[in-house]
Amino acid sequence: MDYKAVEILENEIRLRDVESFHPKHIFECGQCFRWNRIHEEDETRFQGIVHGKVIRVHLRGQDVHLENVNMEEFNSFYKEYFDLGRDYDKVKKELRKDPLLNEAVKFGYGIRVLNQEPFETLISFILSSNNLIPKIKEGIRKISEKYGKEIVFHGETFYAFPTPQELSQATEEELRGLGVGYRAKYIYETTQAVRGAELMKEAEKTRALTEEEKQLLPYDLSMIAQLPEEACHKALQSYSGVGAKVADCVMLFSMKKKEAFPVDVWVKKAMMHFYGAEGTNLPKIRAFGQKQFGGLAGIAQQYLFYYAREKKIRVE
DNA sequence: ATCCAGGTCCCAG
DNA sequence: CTGGGACATGGA
Structure with missing residues (x-):
């Protein structure tokens, strides 16, 4: 465990004596697109939209503060999200046996690989192909603003990333209007595939599926997440706009497949x-x-x- | 203006 | 199976 204790404060929790947790490294290492530094200069304070909430993270000495998170939410979701069950000192020790990796590990000592939500990660990395990080973030923000649920935090309005059901309402033309370019087609087709599988999985409980309907089932994202490494990598690439690299990112960042190796x-x-x-x-x-x-x-x-x-x- | 960005798709050989 | 060009978009 990379922290000694969890304490409840007013509308936030505090993790004591945390190891291997630097907000700048975690949120700026390219794995996530919905986190931003709130104050210029302050590399230790970030705000993000995760799991239908706006939360803030900052470092105070050796302690990590998670604002707008209560104990129940920490235990049921955010602990896993921040990969706090993993001992990164052990991970780093292992990786540093390779002297060539030592310098990179020393540089990004506070990185943790987040466990994000599969659908959001899938769409986000489809958007990332041949694109720039600021534009990827902008596209995700616009998609959320148009199709996601509203969240009010400190009097300000934010938007959660849409569910497959919510995003399945979007047309390809509407998506293109958000400035995502030729990726609109990929996002549209992939969303329809994910949503189609969800619907068939639901329907399957009450009636027999036709042969045609059965063909949608392999696009069930939660099923794919359970597959072993290679099968998972292959299955993800059946979605439109998903090749080897994006599949690796989705596996690594949202399906706990730490053996995935995205090569960009x-x-x-x-x-x-x-x-x-x-x-x-x-x-x-x-x-x-x-x-x-x-x-x-x-x-x-x-x-x-x-x-x-x-x-x-x-x-x- | 031309090039490039956390690639993928599609086609030719 | 492997290599090369096209593909929207906009900032440098």
Whole structure:
């Protein structure tokens, strides 16, 4: 456990003596898109929209404060969301046995890989393809504002990311109007597939499905989340707009598959920088990463990504 | 203005 | 199976 105790304060909880938890590292390492720094200068205070609530996180000394979270919510959701069941000192110790990874781990020492919600993560990373992080965040915010539930926090209005049912109301044209470009088609088709499977799963309880209806069942996202590594990776790629990299991100960031190893331009640069993995293509780098880091490959990837992007490392 | 961004799709060989 | 171009969008 990376904290000693949980205490209740007024409308917030406090985790005492927390190890391996730095808000800047966690929220700026590229794994999530709905968190923002609230005060300029303050790298330890962030606000995010998670699980239908607006919450804030800040670091005070060795303690982590979670504002607008009560004990019940912490135990039933946010503890897992922040991956607090995992001992990151142990993870880092293991990864640092590889001297080449040592520098990246030292740099992003406060990273934790969040356990986010699958549908939101799926749509978010479809949006991420060939896109810029500020634009990805903007697209997700606009989708939420148009289709998600309203949340009022401190007199200000925010919007939760829509459920599959809510987003299934959107047309492709409407989505395109939000500035997501050619990804509108992918988001539309994937949402329809996820929602279609949900409906069939529900219908299945009361009647027999037709052959045509049965073909929608493989798109059941909660079923896919239960699949083992390779089957999960493959199943995710049956959604429109989801290739190897996006599938790895969804598995890693929302399905607890820490052996997933997303390879994007930055991780590729990092692998070339540290391991001289020159010229090799993406699938080869992915396989190399998984062989090198095993069940912790995804976490290793996050240290590498953060290091490569923050340092803007270059390779010839 | 041209290039590029946490890639995917689609087609040719 | 592998390599290369097209694809919306907008900021640098």
